[in-house]
Amino acid sequence: MESIEASRGFxxxxxxxxxxxxxxxxxxxxxxxxxxxxxxxGAKLIDLIAxxxxxxxxxxxxxxxxxxxxxxxxxxxxxxxEELSFLLWAIQxxxxxxxxxxxxxxxVPSGGARHAFETYLLVNRxxxxxxxxxxxxxxxxxxxxLRADPDLPxxxxxxxxxxxxxGEGAVVFIWTAIPYRMEWxxxxxxxxxxxxxxxxxxxxxxxxxxxxxxxxxxxxxxxxEKMDSFLGVDGKDEFVIxxxxxxxxx
Numbered sequence: 001m002e003s004i005e006a007s008r009g010f011x012x013x014x015x016x017x018x019x020x021x022x023x024x025x026x027x028x029x030x031x032x033x034x035x036x037x038x039x040x041x042g043a044k045l046i047d048l049i050a051x052x053x054x055x056x057x058x059x060x061x062x063x064x065x066x067x068x069x070x071x072x073x074x075x076x077x078x079x080x081x082e083e084l085s086f087l088l089w090a091i092q093x094x095x096x097x098x099x100x101x102x103x104x105x106x107x108v109p110s111g112g113a114r115h116a117f118e119t120y121l122l123v124n125r126x127x128x129x130x131x132x133x134x135x136x137x138x139x140x141x142x143x144x145x146l147r148a149d150p151d152l153p154x155x156x157x158x159x160x161x162x163x164x165x166x167g168e169g170a171v172v173f174i175w176t177a178i179p180y181r182m183e184w185x186x187x188x189x190x191x192x193x194x195x196x197x198x199x200x201x202x203x204x205x206x207x208x209x210x211x212x213x214x215x216x217x218x219x220x221x222x223x224x225e226k227m228d229s230f231l232g233v234d235g236k237d238e239f240v241i242x243x244x245x246x247x248x249x250x
Contacts, residue, residue, distance in 0.1 A: 014189045024187035032102050033181050036137060037118055039144035046129065046143040049085035051093055057086045059211035068206050071215025072165045074247025078125040079170045083212050087246065090208035091201050092119055092138045106138070108200040111193035116181040117201060118238065120231050122152055122172040133231070146232070159226035160219050160243065169245025173205060176233055177241040198242045209246050219243040
């Protein structure tokens with residue numbers, strides 16, 4: 001029972017009334033962490049369709065909300081590069097950099113505009129793209145190529161507790177958290193804010209997917225160490241927090 005009570009404590013508000021007095025690096029004048037992780041040196045960059053040129057995703061919001069559900073069966077149809085560009089813009093698109101480069105305003109809300117997530121993509125079926133692992137660069141609206149491996153779909157399904165359908169999506173979205181981006185401003189209050197922000201991002205993916213005749217399924221059941229290893233992150237300063245396969249539906 002004590003462990004249940006302890007876990008419930010995570011959901012409670014915390015000492016927000018004392019936030020201004022809490023020890024945190026922003027108050028100490030320490031520079032903020034980068035808004036985006038750099039692409040590995042020499043890695044290939046893939047241009048996406050610019051947000052102002054997107055023509056997909058015009059379904060009325062009311063209809064997208066009505067259709068929204070967790071989809072676990074996908075067709076073999078590929079997404080187009082424009083559709084993928086739209087989905088990425090919908091979940092992490094940057095509208096402007098503010099506060100002298102300290103924060104960004106995006107298509108989803110985030111506590112303090114800190115946006116603690118990185119978005120990785122296992123691309124299985126996107127027209128004109130190599131099947132491989134990529135990372136989204138929201139400040140540049142580009143994809144960074146990480147690695148190709150024909151076993152990636154099987155490996156991600158295994159890491160997601162043997163949920164085979166995860167690896168069958170046209171694209172598998174995987175979000176990591178870089179907690180210090182939030183901790184720099186909110187200190188010990190950061191975990192709850194990060195968890196709330198994850199819901200904002202994934203709900204946008206659900207609605208954006210429905211609007212292009214696709215569907216998504218949020219995945220919270222995964223093996224932490226296997227998923228971190230799958231992406232090549234250290235599991236401490238960056239670790240997986242959420243995932244969702246996306247694919248066309250009948």
